[in-house]
Amino acid sequence: MGDAAVELSSTTDELAQLRIEKEGHSLKDTAVTNGHNPEKEGEGDAGVSDIKKKKKKKRKKKKKTGNTENGDDNNNEQPKSPTEQTDPPSVPISRFYPNGGFPVGQLHEYIDANSYRTTSAEMRDRERIEEDLYESVREAAEVHRQVRKYMKPYIKPGVRLIDMCERLESANRALVGAQDGDLSRGIAFPTGCSLNHVAAHYTPNKGDNTVLQYDDVMKVDFGTQINGRIIDCAWTVHFNPKFNPLVEGVQAATEAGIKAAGIDVRLCDVGAAVQEVMESNEVELDGKVYPVKSIRNLHGHSIGPYQIHAGKSVPIVRGGEQVKMEEGEFYAIETFGSTGKGFVIEDLECSHYMKDFNAPRVNLRSSKARSLLSTIDKNFGTLAFCRRFLDRLGEEKYLMGLKALVDSGIVNPYPPLCDQKGCYTAQFEHTLVLKPTHKEVLSRGDDF
Structure with a gap:
């Protein structure tokens, strides 16, 4: 094979020499200028080396060209998953899982009478x-x-x-792939950042410049939703x-509630398990010892499609309902502990609102109320929202319209829930689903 290649090369050189000499050029000049004489630009034919170069360029073009069967060079290439x-x-989370298979939450086997479910x-x-x-919620x-x-x-x-909440909500929208007017994926409710004696339902309204302090105890509560x-x-x-001691005690109480939850478990038994752990803690603040109390009028809840509170309440004290948890149900197991009375009331300026899941049909006289209701239906449906969300959508001078919707029973207000001033409250919460074979703590992470 090697000798044949040399012979072919020699023959090619001889033919090139004859051709060049015929045109009145020397092979030497052609070699020096690499097929291009700058003094006689445009004269003569290209040399052998030029012919080879042109062929190589054509090959490179072919390599760069994509699928051209349909006259489309590169548009048929599949987009790469981000790294x-x-x-x-x-970048929406879905881009990292183009074929689905989102991470499974923490699995718990059922016990006692339901232990057979694991292998059934x-x-x-x-x-x-x-x-x-399960893919949607994961x-x-x-x-x-x-x-x-x-x-x-x-x-x-x-x-x-307010900066913290808006940064968090921007990240939430980006990662879930939310689009205004599309209820299939997005924020489930406003970011709660309740401080100290305020246990829940506080988020800053426009103009609220509250700054987080070293001695604050803040509950960060936010939600995501896909397909409701x-x-x-x-x-x-x-x-x-x-x-x-306060924060760790409340977290331990939430874990006790998660452990107690399960198919056929009575809600009152979950509450008893939570209270037992919660109230075994105490905290010393400025030389005084305070027992940690379960906030008895706050509770966890079942969750339905586009319905944050789906009807069942999970108490965090003894003596709750005898109603049983059932297969297929989703629950938010959340606990609140307090150094105060262990009881909350509605107080302060309202920021949270939500259209009633069974909102009545009302003939609204106010055009502003009708317009605002249209915005709510389009962007939130029956999911909770706050004033900042309306500001973001460009709504202006909407407070009278919002009041009309509240007065008509279409929208419910959810003011901040506060224990006595000067006390401190803490909260931990996870969402779980009671699957046929396992209890899955969906929101479990490396952090908690």
Whole structure:
């Protein structure tokens, strides 16, 4: 093979020499100028080396060309999955899982009379039927985990709460892939950042410049939803270690509630388990010891599609309902502990609102109220919203219209829930689903 290649090369050179000499050029000149004589530009034919170069260029073009069967060079190429998230987050979580398969939450086997479920073929078959549902809620849970991961380094003394909430909500919208007017995916409710004696339902309204302080105890509570399947999850932020016993006690109480929950478990038994752990704690603040109390008129709840409170309440004290948890139900197991009375009332300026799930049909006289209701239906449906969300959508001078919707029973207000001033409250919360074979804590992460 080698000798044949040399012969062919020699023959090619001879033919080239004859051709060049015929045109009145020397092979030497052609070699020196590499097929191009700058003094006689445009004269003569290209040399052999030029011919080879042109062929090589054509080959390179072919390599760069994509699928051209339909006259389209590169448009048929599949987009690559991203390898890492941007900062701030801008790539929806779904892009990292193009074929689905979102992370499974923490699995708990059922015990006692339901222990057979773990290995039951019938239960596994029933579970497979709901796989699309589990995919939706697992995607929402992964969004929640990633938003938490992004936000935690940012939350520190000196930050304005309104800035914190808007940053968190922007990340939430980006990661879940939310679009205004599309209810299939988005924020499930406003970001709660209730401070100290305020236990729940506080988020800053426009103009509220409250700044987080070193001695604050803040409950961060936010939600994500995909196809109406809601992840409701919360934790408590504090910086002064003197609050450790309070915060750790409330977290342990939430874990007790998760452990107690299950198919056929009575809601009152979950409440008893929570209270036992919660009220075994005490905290010393400025030389005085305070028992940690369960806030008896706050509770966890069942969750339905586009319905944050779906009808069943999970108490955090003894003596609740005898109603049983059932297969297929979603629950937010949340606990609140307090150094105060252990009882909350509505107080302060309202920021949270939600259209009633069974809102009555009312003939609204106010055109502003009708317009505002249209905005609510389009962007929130029966999910909770706050004034800042309306501001973001460009609504102006809407308070009278909002009041008309509240007065008519179409929209419900949810003012901040407060224990006695001067006390401190803490909260932890996870969302779980009672699948046929396992209890899955969907919102569980490396952080808590």
